[in-house]
Amino acid sequence: MNTGTVQIMWKEIIVGFIILYLLRGVLDVYMIKKYEKLLKLFGVIEMDTLKLEAEKHLKLCNFFSVGPWNKAIYWTYNGLCWLLATISYVEDDEYDFLAYLGKVKNEQEFEMKSFVLALYYRSKKDFNQARHYYDVYLTSKHVNNDIGVIMDSVWSGKAKSELVAESVKKFENPVLRKLFAENHIL
Numbered sequence: 001m002n003t004g005t006v007q008i009m010w011k012e013i014i015v016g017f018i019i020l021y022l023l024r025g026v027l028d029v030y031m032i033k034k035y036e037k038l039l040k041l042f043g044v045i046e047m048d049t050l051k052l053e054a055e056k057h058l059k060l061c062n063f064f065s066v067g068p069w070n071k072a073i074y075w076t077y078n079g080l081c082w083l084l085a086t087i088s089y090v091e092d093d094e095y096d097f098l099a100y101l102g103k104v105k106n107e108q109e110f111e112m113k114s115f116v117l118a119l120y121y122r123s124k125k126d127f128n129q130a131r132h133y134y135d136v137y138l139t140s141k142h143v144n145n146d147i148g149v150i151m152d153s154v155w156s157g158k159a160k161s162e163l164v165a166e167s168v169k170k171f172e173n174p175v176l177r178k179l180f181a182e183n184h185i186l
Helices: 010-041 047-064 071-090 094-102 111-123 127-139 145-156 162-169 174-182
Strands: none
Touching: 010 047, 010 071, 047 071, 071 094, 071 111, 071 174, 094 111, 111 127, 111 145, 111 174, 127 145, 145 162
16 A cells, blocks of 8 residues: 655645636626626617526526625626516516515615615505515615615605605616605605
């Protein structure tokens, strides 16, 4: 029996890990840039084409949005879910609208989901569901002050103010514009 020494090639292993890390960084940049490109194409190209491209990109982002260190990819994935939900709502497909919003990951980090669903269910007069999503919104991480101004105005029953009007103007998404109108926020 031969019990020779084993030599571990640490330099090659470290170089391999560095190459993998760099490739992953390039892939992350690609996923984010592709998402930004898709956002710019909203309203410019045919919705079916945009939806097909967004769904393909959603699958890629879903695969790589694993683990706590991929916050940028989580945001990209959730943004794609919101884009696809918007397309579905514009096409009057409320089932897909709700399905895409249901795919959002880490909803505590993505306040848009609870914001939209609270307004959506409020416009449908389903106040229990609306209140549930308002409570989810309250526990989420807040990154957009305008959403907070609007939610506070809607749920506290305060009169519409100039601050609310300014906040509403900042949102140009057709789903939000329609939900604002249905909730008498405009």
